[in-house]
Amino acid sequence: MIRKATADDINETAEIYKELHEHHIQIRPDFYRSPDMDFYRSQLAEQLDYVFVIEDGGVIQGYAILYIDGRDDCIHIARKRCYVDQFAVKKEFRRQGVGSKLMQFIREYALENDCTVIELGVWYENYEAVDFYGKNGFVPRTLNLELKLKKE
Secondary structure (H helix, E strand, O other), X not given: OEEEOOHHHHHHHHHHHHHHHHHXXXXXXXXXXXXXXXXXXXXXXXXXXXXXXXXXXXXXXXXXXXXXXXXXXXXXXXXXXXXXXXXXXOHHHOOOOHHHHHHHHHHHHHHHOOOOEEEEOOOOOOHHHHHHHHHOOOOOOOOOOOOOOOOO
């Protein structure tokens, strides 16, 4: 079942958020550091209206944070987007269809909200995630590049 998260879900969802962030730390230790658990809980509490969880048997298997916004100005075509701020499946439930179910929910949610596009960001080095999103129809739209400079 996929549903909006409640305050009762924060602790369990924060554990998944921490797992996701620790994966990002492994990918980019030059960019991220590890906060304490209060950080994860407070971030989820602040965004609770936008958090959706996927659960089975009372166990939260993953979550997504979704924002709907739009753009309409003199140089852009009017559009409404669903932005996936976070998407995570607990490690023990990966490769079991949980992520695909959550992604299907996001598609339906975006359509119900008259969105014309779903957008998200992913680290290039997060190869499993890049592959998953590609299999779900996502394609690159822009490419952010960096040149790391060494301090001497």
